[in-house]
Amino acid sequence: MIDDSINHEYIIRYIRDVLPERGGLLAELEKFAAEREVPISQPETIRLIEVLIRLGGIKNILEVGTAIGYSAARMARVAPDITVDTVEINPEAAAYARRVFERAGVSGRVTLFEGDAADILPKLRSEGREYDMIFVDAAKAQYGSFFESCRDMLRPGGLLISDNILYKGMTATDELVLHRKRTIVKRLREYVDMLCRDKNFDTAIIPIGDGMALSVKKTD
């Protein structure tokens, strides 16, 4: 296994080997994130998201958890008519991400909202914003509290992606749960249960990266 990944090392290495090589800014960001331990999407995870964006003809995206702007820049780059709204609580990360969007040539299409998503999401919802896809990749214990706003802002047929849902395997088995992580794990389990039971969504749990829930909002 690679660190505490949920997948076997040989599988991860193989998938990463066959992914298109990343040069320039993306390679620089991956190196920066690895050196500074900034948590950014794993290469196979963001690749799946890019494929889903293309597959679904997705144009308007909301991201919760920008970090240094790696995933937002990659999502915006899938097609020139994609717009991304992204929310980040950490001012340093937000400042870094703004520079990344300039350098990636997507600053005209990516809007960064700086602050706590718990405050910003209800504001965006009250403005009547609607998205084709929402990517939730922030504090795992808060996913449940972000859900109502996300649900309402997602258009019918839209896709809600929740990342890190298997949390190093801890969500799936008590045997792996670290004592200091037990509250986060409890909340993640409640969130997954809620998503899977919600009659307005069809949800699939994918064991890629750190585990991802794909939830499509039903149209009927």
Ligand SMILES: C[S@@+](CC[C@H](N)C(=O)[O-])C[C@H]1O[C@@H](n2cnc3c(N)ncnc32)[C@H](O)[C@@H]1O
């Ligand atoms: C896993 S990182 C995001 C990685 C990014 N999506 C990527 O793949 O490049 C999670 C980010 O969420 C931010 N975050 C955590 N809680 C938040 C909250 N309540 N509101 C907004 N951002 C939050 C953290 O500061 C961190 O930068």
